[in-house]
Amino acid sequence: MAIRVLKPWLFIMPALLIYLTVIFFPAIYTFYLSFFSWNGVAPHKDFVGIQNYVDLIMNDSVFLRALKNNLQWTIGSLVFIMGTGLLLALLLNRKMKGRVLFRGVFYFPFVLSGIVVASGWAWMYNPTQGFINKVLELAGLDSWTHAWLAEPKTALYAVFVAALWQGxxxxxxxxLAGLQTIPADPYEAAIIDGAKKYQSFWYITLPLLRETFVIVIATTMIASMKVYDIIYGMTGGGPAESTQVLSSWMYYQTFRFANIGSGSAISLFLVLITMVVIIPYVLYTTRKSHL
Known part of the structure; x- marks a missing residue:
């Protein structure tokens, strides 16, 4: 009896140990450090309670800017990245020549490193030799040329375009995987009933993709909240901190300014925001799908 009870735990023990070592205990230690003022090398840490959190909200304008940028990035990801992905999936789910090739072409950027994508797009945005400004000049749109990554008003949107291309x-x-699980019978019945294509999409495709939407929205939101590498590679958070997000500002506070307490507090903010958004959404959608 005892062996039967212990057997499942023996199977999950390796994964559980890795999880506790790599994720759980470091997260608890980070939470602990967020209540101290420490530069990472001093032998003693000064306990400051929730002062790090108060300073971020009340005194750190860059943190508030980073939070705003993260929210904008999340909304943009849900609207443009997810929307474009759905549009491409609908187009490439049709029977057409070369659709497998096109699927590979559109998926290929996703497997690239964020730093590689950042380097390539940074050159494309180069104000004098970049591909984008050169194309605008050849098209006679010289007035549209711009120092895309050097202007605070356009830098974040320019980086987002690169992230859209990659993501x-x-x-x-x-x-595509969700669309290929939908049987043809509902569409055939809709055609017999005289339904338009947009009606079939709204009343058949979208409801039957509900579980796929759960996965896509959750992964898209998580990716948007922890975005870092492409921003660091293209702008480093500049110009004038206009492209800072929570992950990049956490890095700067922790490793550039040696402010371990503030960096840890930012990481906790990031985790809490992600949990507050993701957990209720997943619970709601999964409960709705089982009704």
Whole structure:
């Protein structure tokens, strides 16, 4: 009897140990450090309670800017990255020549490193030799040329375009997998009943993709909240801190300014925001799908 009870635990023990060592205990230690003022090398830590959290909200304008940028990035990801992925999936789910090739072409950027994508797009945005400004000049649109990454008003949107190019492949593949599980019978019945294409999409495709949407929205939101590498590679958080997000500002506070307490507090903010958004959504959608 005892062996039967212990057997499942023996199977999950390796994964559980890795989880506790790599994720759980470091997270608890980070939470602990967020209540101290410490530069990472001093032998003693000064306990400051919740002062790090108060300073971030009340005195750190860059943190508030980073939080705003993260929210904008999340909304943009849900609207443009997920929307474009769904559109491509609908187009590439049709019978057409070369659709497998096109699927690979659109998915390929997703497997690239964020730093590689950042380097390539940074050159494309180069104000004098970059591809984008050169195309605008050849098209006679010289007035549209711009120092895209050097202007605070456009830098974040320019980086987001690069992220859109890289990230659209994942939702496209997930939506394709969902579309291919939908049987043809409902569509045939809809045609017999005289339904338009947009009606079939609204009343058949979208409801039957509900579980796929759960996965896509959750992964898209998580990715948008922890975005870091492409921003660090293209702008480093500048110009004038206009492209800072929570992850990049956490890095700067922790490793550039040696403010371990503030960096840990930012990481806790990031975790809490992600949990507050993701957990209720997943619970609601999964409960709704089982009704």
């Amino acid at each position: 659209v492949g994942q939702p496209m593949v997930l939506f």
